[in-house]
Amino acid sequence: MTTALSIRDMLVHYDGFAALNRVSVDVEYGQSYGIVGESGSGKSTLLRAVTGLTSFQEGSLTVDGRSYSGRKRDHAFYRTVQMVFQDPYGSLHPRQTVDRLLLEPLTIHGFDNVDARIARALDEVGLGSGFRFRYSHQLSGGQRQRIAIARALIVEPKILLLDEPTSALDASIQAEILNLLEQARHDRNLTFVMVSHDLGVISHMCERVAVMKGGEVVETVPVDALENRQFSADYTRRLLVASEGFRRD
Numbered sequence: 001m002t003t004a005l006s007i008r009d010m011l012v013h014y015d016g017f018a019a020l021n022r023v024s025v026d027v028e029y030g031q032s033y034g035i036v037g038e039s040g041s042g043k044s045t046l047l048r049a050v051t052g053l054t055s056f057q058e059g060s061l062t063v064d065g066r067s068y069s070g071r072k073r074d075h076a077f078y079r080t081v082q083m084v085f086q087d088p089y090g091s092l093h094p095r096q097t098v099d100r101l102l103l104e105p106l107t108i109h110g111f112d113n114v115d116a117r118i119a120r121a122l123d124e125v126g127l128g129s130g131f132r133f134r135y136s137h138q139l140s141g142g143q144r145q146r147i148a149i150a151r152a153l154i155v156e157p158k159i160l161l162l163d164e165p166t167s168a169l170d171a172s173i174q175a176e177i178l179n180l181l182e183q184a185r186h187d188r189n190l191t192f193v194m195v196s197h198d199l200g201v202i203s204h205m206c207e208r209v210a211v212m213k214g215g216e217v218v219e220t221v222p223v224d225a226l227e228n229r230q231f232s233a234d235y236t237r238r239l240l241v242a243s244e245g246f247r248r249d
């Protein structure tokens with residue numbers, strides 16, 4: 001078994017509108033897989049349908065050898081798959097301490113040695129135990145995103161779904177968070193599925209990329225193909241040109 005995540009012909013309808021129209025994606029264990037596409041192309045819907053935040057009506061989903069449908073996900077799913085969202089302000093309860101935020105997933109999944117695990121998780125994301133009893137509303141955006149990453153990693157998942165994990169952050173902080181994610185992937189042999197509108201981020205972080213448009217995957221290419229212009233869809237070329245037009249360097 002080499003496929004960590006397999007999505008086959010996934011269909012997501014919102015009131016008759018196909019946000020995902022028979023999308024298929026295969027992600028190998030240890031791979032870092034990018035999903036790019038213009039706004040509204042269905043990138044977030046794809047991640048949300050995998051985690052059960054959105055229901056899919058047709059098609060199949062296999063994660064770490066188990067099949068899932070609709071919105072129902074079991075404990076084993078969340079031990080295997082964790083998600084980091086774009087907005088660290090929305091994804092962490094502001095009136096909970098960091099300690100509480102990190103303890104919760106450990107309790108849900110029945111981990112022991114919680115104190116040591118929390119200390120280690122804070123170290124791993126570069127914050128240290130001085131942050132343990134702060135409230136999340138006392139943290140900067142970058143610090144919050146570090147906590148969100150610690151909260152995802154603390155249950156030792158195999159797969160991390162990352163939905164624009166740095167796009168709400170300042171450019172200097174973005175690079176730090178991307179480096180942190182890259183280090184965690186390396187140390188833990190994680191599988192990443194990363195959504196970003198920023199082709200620069202995807203080129204830096206991913207090995208393979210699916211290009212989405214209008215709820216469909218237009219093409220899937222190795223990330224080098226973007227740099228070497230070895231892709232076939234005209235849409236991919238336009239996406240690349242639009243993305244380069246934004247770069248100042």
Ligand SMILES: Nc1ncnc2c1ncn2[C@@H]1O[C@H](COP(=O)(O)OP(=O)(O)OP(=O)(O)O)[C@@H](O)[C@H]1O
Pocket residue numbers: 014019037038039040041042043044045046197
């Ligand atoms: N809950 C919902 N109800 C109805 N339509 C929705 C819902 N969520 C998303 N959509 C629609 O589905 C389409 C895909 O949205 P999605 O958020 O997946 O796009 P995206 O590629 O992630 O865009 P962005 O880069 O702007 O976040 C859009 O047309 C959006 O308006």
